Amino acid sequence: MVYLPPPQLASSSRLSYSDAYANILKAHRQSPLTSAASVIILVAPDVDALCAARMLADLFKQDDVMYRIIPVSGVAELERVRDELITVSELHTLILLNMGAILDLPSDEWFGDFSTKMSVHVIDSARPQNLSSLFGGGEAGDRIVVWDDGGAEELEEERKAWEALTYEPLPDSDDDSDQDEEPEPEEEDEDDDEEYEQRSGKRRSLGDGDRVGKRQRVEKERPRRMTHDEHDMYSARLEKHYMAGTWHGQSAAGTIYILATALERVDNELLWLAILGLTYQYTTSRISRSYYETYHAIYHDEVFRLNPPPPTGDNAMISLNPDDLSVRATEELRFMLFRHWTLYDAMLHSSYVASKLGIWKERGRKKLTGLLAKMGFSLLQTQQPYSHMDMDLKKSLVTKLGEIAPEYGLVELSYPSFMRCFGYRSQPLSAADAVEGISALLDVAGGLRMEVEVEGSRNGGEWFGGGKLWEATGGSRDTGRRKREERENIPPAGAAAVSNKSKRIGEGEEDEDAQAEGTKEVQWWVKNFWTAFDALSDIVPLRRALNLSMTVHRAIIEQGTSIIDKQDIRTMRNHRVVVLTQGPHLALFSHPGVLSRLALWLVDALRDRLPGTTVSRRTKRKSLPFVVACLNESMQSYIVVGVMAALDFGDVRKNEFGLAFLDAKERCNARTRHGSFDTSVLEINQEDLKVFLETLCEGPDA
Amino acid sequence: MSLPPSLRQSVTPPELELIACQQLVEIVPLISMEKTAFISGAYGPLRPPHRAKIPIWMAVNLKQKKKCHIIAPVWLTVEYLQQKLTQETTQAHFTQLPFRFAEISRVLLDVASDDLQNPDKLRTLLKDLREARQAKARAGLENLEHSTLGLSNLSAMEINEIRPFFIQAMAVLGQLQPVFNKDRNTV
Numbered sequence: 001m002v003y004l005p006p007p008q009l010a011s012s013s014r015l016s017y018s019d020a021y022a023n024i025l026k027a028h029r030q031s032p033l034t035s036a037a038s039v040i041i042l043v044a045p046d047v048d049a050l051c052a053a054r055m056l057a058d059l060f061k062q063d064d065v066m067y068r069i070i071p072v073s074g075v076a077e078l079e080r081v082r083d084e085l086i087t088v089s090e091l092h093t094l095i096l097l098n099m100g101a102i103l104d105l106p107s108d109e110w111f112g113d114f115s116t117k118m119s120v121h122v123i124d125s126a127r128p129q130n131l132s133s134l135f136g137g138g139e140a141g142d143r144i145v146v147w148d149d150g151g152a153e154e155l156e157e158e159r160k161a162w163e164a165l166t167y168e169p170l171p172d173s174d175d176d177s178d179q180d181e182e183p184e185p186e187e188e189d190e191d192d193d194e195e196y197e198q199r200s201g202k203r204r205s206l207g208d209g210d211r212v213g214k215r216q217r218v219e220k221e222r223p224r225r226m227t228h229d230e231h232d233m234y235s236a237r238l239e240k241h242y243m244a245g246t247w248h249g250q251s252a253a254g255t256i257y258i259l260a261t262a263l264e265r266v267d268n269e270l271l272w273l274a275i276l277g278l279t280y281q282y283t284t285s286r287i288s289r290s291y292y293e294t295y296h297a298i299y300h301d302e303v304f305r306l307n308p309p310p311p312t313g314d315n316a317m318i319s320l321n322p323d324d325l326s327v328r329a330t331e332e333l334r335f336m337l338f339r340h341w342t343l344y345d346a347m348l349h350s351s352y353v354a355s356k357l358g359i360w361k362e363r364g365r366k367k368l369t370g371l372l373a374k375m376g377f378s379l380l381q382t383q384q385p386y387s388h389m390d391m392d393l394k395k396s397l398v399t400k401l402g403e404i405a406p407e408y409g410l411v412e413l414s415y416p417s418f419m420r421c422f423g424y425r426s427q428p429l430s431a432a433d434a435v436e437g438i439s440a441l442l443d444v445a446g447g448l449r450m451e452v453e454v455e456g457s458r459n460g461g462e463w464f465g466g467g468k469l470w471e472a473t474g475g476s477r478d479t480g481r482r483k484r485e486e487r488e489n490i491p492p493a494g495a496a497a498v499s500n501k502s503k504r505i506g507e508g509e510e511d512e513d514a515q516a517e518g519t520k521e522v523q524w525w526v527k528n529f530w531t532a533f534d535a536l537s538d539i540v541p542l543r544r545a546l547n548l549s550m551t552v553h554r555a556i557i558e559q560g561t562s563i564i565d566k567q568d569i570r571t572m573r574n575h576r577v578v579v580l581t582q583g584p585h586l587a588l589f590s591h592p593g594v595l596s597r598l599a600l601w602l603v604d605a606l607r608d609r610l611p612g613t614t615v616s617r618r619t620k621r622k623s624l625p626f627v628v629a630c631l632n633e634s635m636q637s638y639i640v641v642g643v644m645a646a647l648d649f650g651d652v653r654k655n656e657f658g659l660a661f662l663d664a665k666e667r668c669n670a671r672t673r674h675g676s677f678d679t680s681v682l683e684i685n686q687e688d689l690k691v692f693l694e695t696l697c698e699g700p701d702a
Numbered sequence: 703m704s705l706p707p708s709l710r711q712s713v714t715p716p717e718l719e720l721i722a723c724q725q726l727v728e729i730v731p732l733i734s735m736e737k738t739a740f741i742s743g744a745y746g747p748l749r750p751p752h753r754a755k756i757p758i759w760m761a762v763n764l765k766q767k768k769k770c771h772i773i774a775p776v777w778l779t780v781e782y783l784q785q786k787l788t789q790e791t792t793q794a795h796f797t798q799l800p801f802r803f804a805e806i807s808r809v810l811l812d813v814a815s816d817d818l819q820n821p822d823k824l825r826t827l828l829k830d831l832r833e834a835r836q837a838k839a840r841a842g843l844e845n846l847e848h849s850t851l852g853l854s855n856l857s858a859m860e861i862n863e864i865r866p867f868f869i870q871a872m873a874v875l876g877q878l879q880p881v882f883n884k885d886r887n888t889v
Contacts, residue, residue, distance in 0.1 A: 061767070062767040062768055062769075063767075064767075265768065267768070321821075321822045322821075322822050322825075323815050323816070323821050323822060
């Protein structure tokens with residue numbers, strides 16, 4: 001439909017976010033039997049969407065609007081949910097968070113069949129956006145409202161091109177128009193193949209009908225038809241729009257924050273969640289450093305507006321009083337979770353430091369200790385958990401790093417960020433750490449056996465070999481009590497059923513029953529979603545999740561260093577390919593989120609050691625395409641993740657792997673499945689992997 | 703006020719809280735509302751920025767939706783409570799405090815701590831007050847006899863806390879009483 005510009009570009013004739021929100025409220029209040037199913041929010045499983053969902057939920061609760069949140073893991077799941085929702089008659093608002101920008105929503109496959117009173121709001125940070133969702137009009141199109149961040153203003157040319165190609169008749173020459181129609185099917189979505197085929201079929205029939213039926217009328221009524229050149233130009237325009245690769249715009253949480261600003265209802269909670277959304281985008285290399293700094297400046301002003309001036313000196317890093325929930329600006333170092341680990345570990349596990357110093361070799365580790373010694377940190381100090389380090393060392397950390405690290409080639413070690421105090425319940429938590437904790441919960445809170453280190457188990461602490469099994473439900477005390485309660489509440493004959501059920505509620509043990517595994521498979525990410533959702537507002541589970549996140553990071557580092565050590569990276573033409581078939585953490589890496597993180601780590605670690613290659617046929621810029629595949633033994637398939645990294649740290653490139661995957665799949669007829677909304681993640685059958693990789697790396701020109 | 707299940711024979715603290723929330727509190731509304739009829743009475747109209755008096759339950763509801771600011775009652779300030787605390791610790795009898803001060807202060811501190819001045823100091827003072835009064839109540843129970851118990855200026859929560867105990871104790875004492883007299887008569 002008409003997209004919504006952000007409020008600063010809105011005027012009386014052009015609606016914006018607050019008007020859309022007011023419409024949602026109005027529809028809710030006017031529907032006679034407002035039930036909980038009238039406003040439904042579909043949320044993609046990433047931290048940004050989670051924060052946006054939380055913010056929207058808070059806004060709705062304050063306005064007494066009943067809503068329902070449904071997590072959706074991928075396009076297939078979205079289709080299933082859509083089929084369920086089409087039967088719900090009271091539904092009048094559907095909000096999609098971080099999904100659906102690339103889908104052609106007004107078409108019949110998606111929301112064309114829904115009633116006209118229903119509206120679909122798309123708040124998605126993924127770009128490029130589908131042009132028919134943005135510009136499509138008519139009855140079907142008017143229902144779709146895309147909340148845009150101003151980027152669509154610059155799509156004027158694309159808009160003209162799209163309108164010309166959709167509405168105006170095609171040039172009527174006999175011989176060339178058949179070939180002219182060929183490029184059109186390719187320029188649409190990058191989704192499942194059925195849609196792909198269907199669309200090209202539809203396109204062709206539409207074009208034919210137009211051409212034949214309208215020719216007579218057209219000659220009489222419209223004096224002007226599209227010429228071939230114009231047609232080519234328009235098609236090229238659209239192709240360029242869709243084929244440039246995927247990148248990200250404003251975070252969903254940021255969009256909701258702007259809505260709250262327009263409604264004048266911002267407060268610290270919403271600000272903190274918006275900051276988390278932005279930090280997530282930056283730490284997962286979805287946006288570049290300069291983009292991050294633009295938004296950071298905005299949030300910085302907001303922090304100063306909404307919070308009392310931060311204390312200086314000794315009190316800068318602690319909560320002032322038990323009700324202190326303020327957000328403060330800090331400098332964040334690029335070491336992963338460094339305030340919760342030992343300093344040495346944090347630097348060891350940071351991909352940037354790892355790459356510059358060459359950590360996986362003994363020589364590199366010596367360099368690291370040398371660096372720390374130069375800064376005046378004794379080895380003993382750096383092996384202590386950060387919270388036990390000397391206070392003056394902690395204070396001087398950032399400045400010393402700034403002075404001494406450049407000698408080792410480590411520049412840009414810090415970036416401006418925020419932290420939040422939680423009264424006396426916990427130490428202040430930085431935004432990056434919170435994002436790490438939440439994404440660890442989303443990925444692996446349930447469904448896997450994860451061993452988490454107990455603090456104090458090193459250096460001969462009390463518990464030798466101190467690993468504790470991670471339990472998402474809040475510790476063994478809770479699950480033990482729950483098991484006992486369950487046993488009390490059931491009749492004596494059901495003891496066997498109880499023991500089965502309690503086994504499934506606890507950590508994910510391997511279940512032989514395929515059907516049970518099927519339901520478990522569907523539900524593990526839903527459970528993770530809700531665990532992470534709860535942790536957003538409660539600091540205690542979030543703190544515990546940091547331990548889990550550290551375990552995940554440790555596994556990533558181990559795997560990454562072993563890959564580099566064993567020289568497992570194959571170069572196929574322009575791409576670097578890594579295939580994981582064995583290892584202690586194979587089950588962990590069959591999750592796309594964790595696998596993407598491994599890919600990003602490898603890219604960072606090898607950034608300076610590998611020459612960049614030109615992969616794209618459009619630009620001549622060099623980049624580092626990386627493909628990582630991991631075997632999922634139980635499903636007999638491989639998860640493949642493609643990452644297109646820039647040569648400089650802090651820069652991002654558009655990710656062309658979505659298209660490349662589809663291309664390669666077409667050409668080699670592999671059996672694949674797109675499991676998530678990220679088009680650069682793919683699941684492929686075990687036997688087809690080799691052929692697929694070869695086709696992929698040959699490139700489309702071969 | 704934690705009661706083990708065996709002593710739970712009277713009103714529970716959450717119920718007392720509910721009863722206490724019927725009282726009126728002053729707010730500064732951020733939205734406007736006409737004079738509306740509720741079951742307990744008609745409240746409003748709310749015209750920002752003028753103050754209005756509404757029941758605590760309604761004020762809590764509005765506050766959670768960020769639609770009002772709650773103004774602390776006169777007694778919920780650091781100076782007043784400090785004064786009462788010094789009185790409490792120097793005198794042998796209980797000082798005069800609002801009957802339901804424990805419930806109301808808890809509710810307001812939970813929901814509207816940003817509207818109160820110095821909330822953690824308030825919490826400390828309230829805790830000190832409770833401990834001082836508890837000590838006095840324990841001492842007073844030594845004078846328990848079978849017919850009357852006089853402890854003036856006790857608050858609703860404190861009464862509720864010792865009520866199950868002293869009812870039973872007085873019953874037992876009452877049973878012991880005539881036995882004692884009978885013994886004396888026969889002697």
